[in-house]
Amino acid sequence: MRYLPHSEADRQAMLAAIGVGSIDDLFADIPSDLRVHGLDLPRAAGEISVERTLGRLSAENIAASSVPFFVGAGAYKHHVPATVDHLIQRSEFLTSYTPYQPEITQGTLQYLFEFQTQVAHLTGMEVANASMYDGSTATVEAVLMAHRITKRSKAVLSGGLHPQYRAVVESLSPMAGDTVDALPADPTGTEDILASIDADTSCVVVQSPSVYGHLIDLAPIAAKAHEVGALLIAVFTEVVSLGLVEPPGAQGADIVVGEGQSIGNALSFGGPYVGLFATRLKYVRQMPGRLCGETVDAEGRRGFVLTLSTREQHIRRDKATSNICTNSGLCALAFTIHMTLLGEKGLARLARINHANAVKLAESLSALPGLTLLNDSFFNEFTIRLPGDAADIVEKLVAKGVLAGVPVSRLEPGKSELADLLIVASTEVNTDEDRAAFVAALSEVLA
Amino acid sequence: MSMNAKGRPTVAATAATSAIPDTFTGNRALQIEEALLFEVGRHDVTGVDLDEPADFAPRLGKLARKQPIDLPGLSEPETMRHYVRLSQKNYAIDSGLYPLGSCTMKHNPRLNEKVARLPGIGDVHPLQPLSTVKGAVELMAELGRWLIEMTGMKAVALSPKAGAHGELCGMMAIKAAIAAKGETRNIVLVPESAHGTNPATAALIGFKVVTVPARPDGTVAPEAVKALLSPDVAAIMLTNPNTCGLFERDVVEIAAAIHAAGAYFYCDGANFNAIVGKAKVGELGVDAMHINLHKTFSTPHGGGGPGAGPVVLSERLAAFAPLPFVRVEADGPVLVESEEALLPGETPFGRMTAFHGQMGMFVRALSYMLSHGSDGLQQASEDAVLNANYVRAGLRDLMSQPSGDRTCMHEVLFDDTFLEGTGVTTLDFAKAMIDEGYHPMTMYFPLVVHGAMLIEPTESESKASLDLFIATLRDLVMKAKAGDLERFQQAPRFAPRRRLDETRAARAPKLKWEKPEPWVEAAAAE
Numbered sequence A: 001m002r003y004l005p006h007s008e009a010d011r012q013a014m015l016a017a018i019g020v021g022s023i024d025d026l027f028a029d030i031p032s033d034l035r036v037h038g039l040d041l042p043r044a045a046g047e048i049s050v051e052r053t054l055g056r057l058s059a060e061n062i063a064a065s066s067v068p069f070f071v072g073a074g075a076y077k078h079h080v081p082a083t084v085d086h087l088i089q090r091s092e093f094l095t096s097y098t099p100y101q102p103e104i105t106q107g108t109l110q111y112l113f114e115f116q117t118q119v120a121h122l123t124g125m126e127v128a129n130a131s132m133y134d135g136s137t138a139t140v141e142a143v144l145m146a147h148r149i150t151k152r153s154k155a156v157l158s159g160g161l162h163p164q165y166r167a168v169v170e171s172l173s174p175m176a177g178d179t180v181d182a183l184p185a186d187p188t189g190t191e192d193i194l195a196s197i198d199a200d201t202s203c204v205v206v207q208s209p210s211v212y213g214h215l216i217d218l219a220p221i222a223a224k225a226h227e228v229g230a231l232l233i234a235v236f237t238e239v240v241s242l243g244l245v246e247p248p249g250a251q252g253a254d255i256v257v258g259e260g261q262s263i264g265n266a267l268s269f270g271g272p273y274v275g276l277f278a279t280r281l282k283y284v285r286q287m288p289g290r291l292c293g294e295t296v297d298a299e300g301r302r303g304f305v306l307t308l309s310t311r312e313q314h315i316r317r318d319k320a321t322s323n324i325c326t327n328s329g330l331c332a333l334a335f336t337i338h339m340t341l342l343g344e345k346g347l348a349r350l351a352r353i354n355h356a357n358a359v360k361l362a363e364s365l366s367a368l369p370g371l372t373l374l375n376d377s378f379f380n381e382f383t384i385r386l387p388g389d390a391a392d393i394v395e396k397l398v399a400k401g402v403l404a405g406v407p408v409s410r411l412e413p414g415k416s417e418l419a420d421l422l423i424v425a426s427t428e429v430n431t432d433e434d435r436a437a438f439v440a441a442l443s444e445v446l447a
Numbered sequence B: 001m002s003m004n005a006k007g008r009p010t011v012a013a014t015a016a017t018s019a020i021p022d023t024f025t026g027n028r029a030l031q032i033e034e035a036l037l038f039e040v041g042r043h044d045v046t047g048v049d050l051d052e053p054a055d056f057a058p059r060l061g062k063l064a065r066k067q068p069i070d071l072p073g074l075s076e077p078e079t080m081r082h083y084v085r086l087s088q089k090n091y092a093i094d095s096g097l098y099p100l101g102s103c104t105m106k107h108n109p110r111l112n113e114k115v116a117r118l119p120g121i122g123d124v125h126p127l128q129p130l131s132t133v134k135g136a137v138e139l140m141a142e143l144g145r146w147l148i149e150m151t152g153m154k155a156v157a158l159s160p161k162a163g164a165h166g167e168l169c170g171m172m173a174i175k176a177a178i179a180a181k182g183e184t185r186n187i188v189l190v191p192e193s194a195h196g197t198n199p200a201t202a203a204l205i206g207f208k209v210v211t212v213p214a215r216p217d218g219t220v221a222p223e224a225v226k227a228l229l230s231p232d233v234a235a236i237m238l239t240n241p242n243t244c245g246l247f248e249r250d251v252v253e254i255a256a257a258i259h260a261a262g263a264y265f266y267c268d269g270a271n272f273n274a275i276v277g278k279a280k281v282g283e284l285g286v287d288a289m290h291i292n293l294h295k296t297f298s299t300p301h302g303g304g305g306p307g308a309g310p311v312v313l314s315e316r317l318a319a320f321a322p323l324p325f326v327r328v329e330a331d332g333p334v335l336v337e338s339e340e341a342l343l344p345g346e347t348p349f350g351r352m353t354a355f356h357g358q359m360g361m362f363v364r365a366l367s368y369m370l371s372h373g374s375d376g377l378q379q380a381s382e383d384a385v386l387n388a389n390y391v392r393a394g395l396r397d398l399m400s401q402p403s404g405d406r407t408c409m410h411e412v413l414f415d416d417t418f419l420e421g422t423g424v425t426t427l428d429f430a431k432a433m434i435d436e437g438y439h440p441m442t443m444y445f446p447l448v449v450h451g452a453m454l455i456e457p458t459e460s461e462s463k464a465s466l467d468l469f470i471a472t473l474r475d476l477v478m479k480a481k482a483g484d485l486e487r488f489q490q491a492p493r494f495a496p497r498r499r500l501d502e503t504r505a506a507r508a509p510k511l512k513w514e515k516p517e518p519w520v521e522a523a524a525a526e
């Protein structure tokens, strides 16, 4: 087996040095009647064979880059510069552990410090952590954090929150002692969330752009939340929007969480992605996750370490702010490299291209008969009402070689009033030809 | 004093921190001091060429950004150099033995990186029509099949994103199962030797954690568990093999006692690497166990993730597996994403994450499994255990084991008794290993052992590599005993940084870059 260095002679010599007769002697603590003798699985395979097997599975899927592609709703097809994927595969990044020995992991620690700074700046917050698993788990961690800060237990969730994010909160928070007040789906971006905020509310969770694409004015929600002593948790799933849209920090958010996949990370059928988590400095000791901080070494040189770990499970055990340990280090690296390549200038331009492409697409689509655009405002994603079942139409468009978007019924099944809605995203990867192909195919399907 | 790329000090010198750099740049040949991105980047530089879109009417309402972001950029060559230089300050498995106990830092095959980037895997969206991702769902089903066969369990929940997330998934399933029986049990038993994520997970969902004392060798005695059982006990969270590197030899009796009391057995599977193909946890009485794909199945740890923590479930818990899950039907596997798609008897407790889990890790792990096959997986476990015992045999006369010299599984635990009277601590000893070119072992964990040093060489190390490692540690022990304190207390001396001041980092946290006060810049320019 190519990954195992020992020869049979090595093994025998080692057993002799240990002083046992056979390898089985080393497994003596496993009760003999429970020892397994062979698994019902194929035997070892060389690279050629493994590549063939997995290549065959890969070939059964339609890759985003191979078709006009407009699928979003929480994960987005963006171009990742070649430099990013090269750098994250450097041995010293890829095959290093969590930086528990800072003297020999300054590379990881410095990029985490830079990552934290970029995320804080993007969100308009004072402090960001070294990453969470993804946007959805970051959201539920924020809800739990608000509970700890406010000592209240009612979380109000906007109907514009991604339904799978809502499901994650609804699964964990009640087990942690919270009650969840989830507003009905809000495809038009017109809900009145202020009416649901009261003196029992620990937090209000609002996504902007919402899952339906609407940009939500967070300032009045923050004002109402603060008036009653609750926190505003702002969520985003498209981090590129922050290049063009007023950041949640400037609108009064107390905790900002989101998905960072769009920058640096592949779609990868849903993971691994990178959860972004930022808040105000006064709440830092209630934050989940790792934090990297600056310090000096014994010679007075600047260096970085993981810090404030008295919040974390390895020190505080059952009193920790979270159980998270392994997070999304390498995805955070991909994020920070791509963001460094973009810089302020590149990110703003990338955001404008995304917005311009979505505006063009929304205009062409809403010109089709029987089709309504539900958004006044949006960034690179919007919702349209189709004259028919959206999932059926999407399937017919697949046959025409276009991946058209996410039918709302995929996220909110069983709600007939939402069955004709389609969430459509357009990013920098879409060309004018892609949009034309989409519009042409859709008009044929609807004809 | 640290120098940035322009030869300027980046921290103000104080009496306590001054040290004269021996070169103008602060560099030491191949060790290059790299400034922070925020010190070298510029706001008008970008390393990505994009065309400005033609004029259009924005649809941002009144929410267009009003303030600049403050994100410096670098051109492509500058970016390359920045990160390559940073990478050179890291230790990695690809450069040397990484004996972190409990972390299973084994070789990361590059074939796995290659297949993760196949277009039909890396470039598919989690919400594109299921008719366009049949191969992806089949891949998940195949991974599940391997995990179920290796563990002898009934079902698997693939979506948890790391070990701790898997623990949460398993414990949520247990909580749901208890609620479904109309019971309210609120105590979870956790041995002293457990990893911090175990008590943290139980507490997160409202369980009260009660500590189970360990026997002197770190294993759990059935009597100790039985003494704590009551109708309020929901579960035990037991790591097996445990964090002392031993197989819990009474696990079957403990499981029986737990079940007889109406409680569940959660197994922390972080140490699964020792027993793949040697024992099936389903036959030991386990009800739920997470598997860290980033440990046992070699998906790269990436400097702190991403990982993946699928959870295998027993017959008693299978119905509670969270959404989404793969149901294997006659004409192929089906991805079940919502309550609407459930069959009778399927009662998921909810959802752990948006989408379907860590596909990028699934494919790497499956590639690893296919490469090893049933024979290679078993051989890997045997070699991992062989290597740990070989290290034990090479050090047992010089270093102290907490409960005497006995066979271990895939990791060997020492305590600091052998350092008594030398003035050298576990920390000093670990830091001296850095100067010798090794990443230290896990230190001060598990907590049940004084000054713990937990060594897990993994099956990836050759005999020659282990011989040098053993010789190095033997030499260090002799030097500690000979009173060569400097070597330990000053260590590391040859790493990119000497010991870092962690107290200072925590007392006045600097968690992001701040523009230096003008007087600091002025002073630095002089």
Ligand SMILES: Cc1ncc(COP(=O)(O)O)c(C=O)c1O
Pocket (backbone or CB within 6 Å): A324, A325, A326, B102, B103, B162, B163, B164, B165, B195, B197, B198, B239, B243, B268, B270, B271, B292, B307, B309
């Ligand atoms: C024994 C044990 N349990 C649980 C964990 C948590 O796993 P993860 O870091 O993947 O969340 C770890 C590893 O860090 C561990 O060593």
